[in-house]
Amino acid sequence: MSMIIAGHFQLQDEVERARAALVEAGFDAGRVSGFYVNQPGQHDMTAIGGDQHLSPGAKETPTGLAEGAGGGAVIGAVAGAATAPVTGPLGPVVGGLLGAHVGSLFSFSRMKDRGEHEEGGQNVPAPRVAGMLVAVAFDDPGLEARAVDVLRRLGAHHLERARGNIVGGDWADFDPRSTPDVIA
Known part of the structure; x- marks a missing residue:
């Protein structure tokens, strides 16, 4: 697993500029990924769609x-x-x-209201914002500051740090339901 730095952008053009800028900054093009993160609950993770079998707050x-x-x-x-x-x-x-x-x-x-405590802790606000995400993977920890700088300079928001694998431009083990390690 590699270190991954990711940031959100508003427009597809911004994603393409960020991908090009990361490659210009010395990152491998095959380890840069750009994709859309769906709204919570719309990730099609179950056989009938959605992210989970029961709605948060409705399990009781x-x-x-x-x-x-x-x-x-x-x-x-x-x-x-x-x-x-x-x-x-x-x-x-x-x-x-x-x-x-x-x-x-x-x-x-x-039934629970959004954010209300629930035994088992499943009724919590969405962990990751929806939108365009650009991510770059690298193995040298010294490259983290460069990746963060490039993404910030281009206007990325909700920067996050993760561990995973980006191969051929695809973040293969990305889980949209995971809680991000927000950088700022």
């Missing part, structure tokens, strides 16, 4: 749904049974169904 929802529906059904059936002299045998059934429905709405109380 199935438990809340089961608890609410079960509790609501029992309460609704008891209330329906109490009205059986007026409603007949359908009272407990309708009461149970209505109670299960109302109780299932309890699952909303299990």
Whole structure:
């Protein structure tokens, strides 16, 4: 694995200028990569698309749904049974169904707001900003300052440091969900 310095740009033209400037500064053209980082949740990392199987903040929802529906059904059936002299045998059934429905709405109380603490720590703000990214890989740690200088001079923002492999212009082991080591 090599050291990688990467920076974000706004326009495709800026990406091409940054790639050329890094090569002019002595970096190997095959170890310079430019690509677009999608918005969080749009990285197509699962079979059905997206980044994860459950939405952040919703992993406790199935438990809340089961608890609410079960509790609501029992309460609704008891209330329906109490009205059986007026409603007949359908009272407990309708009461149970209505109670299960109302109780299932309890699952909303299990959902988390963006950034709210969640056991397991999966409900956190997006770790990496979307946009055009230029990255350069090198093995000599002394080249880090040169790479940072070139990218900053060209207007890069959200500079980050990583370890990985860029081969033939492709950052082969890039994970858009990873938390970047921000330089500044």
